[in-house]
Amino acid sequence: MAPITESIEINRRPEDVFAYLDDVKRHGEWQEQIVDVEPQGDQPMGVGKRVRETRRVPGGDRTMTYEITEHDPPRQSSFRVLDGPVRAVGTVSIEPVGDGSRSRLTFTLDFQGQGIGGKLLLPVAKSQARKQIPKDQAKMKELLESK
Numbered sequence: 001m002a003p004i005t006e007s008i009e010i011n012r013r014p015e016d017v018f019a020y021l022d023d024v025k026r027h028g029e030w031q032e033q034i035v036d037v038e039p040q041g042d043q044p045m046g047v048g049k050r051v052r053e054t055r056r057v058p059g060g061d062r063t064m065t066y067e068i069t070e071h072d073p074p075r076q077s078s079f080r081v082l083d084g085p086v087r088a089v090g091t092v093s094i095e096p097v098g099d100g101s102r103s104r105l106t107f108t109l110d111f112q113g114q115g116i117g118g119k120l121l122l123p124v125a126k127s128q129a130r131k132q133i134p135k136d137q138a139k140m141k142e143l144l145e146s147k
Contacts, residue, residue, distance in 0.1 A: 003110035008137040018074035030140040085118035
């Protein structure tokens, strides 16, 4: 299956959108499945930074750790989940629109199944994400445009 790719335009500058995304403690404001987010260590957000996150998923809450693999403010950030049977790999890209006062945010997400359980859960995780990402993006747009 191909990766999931969703885009949305937001009436805020790329710097504003990126700064909001970079503040992982605020991810629960626009991602309804997030229960808790804990940045690990003292280093600032950037390549190698790890974040422990708990999400509501079918079957109960699941905690996972992800690592930032690319960090290029205000244009792009990538991550990969390090544990669990289904591991997400994603990239968020932000580009200016028009005179730069608006942004196009594109989120690309793929999953890797680990072991038999992960491979069995992979289609469920991907289907759920395909439905959830546009909702999360709409909520982020609403929050950013109301500030």
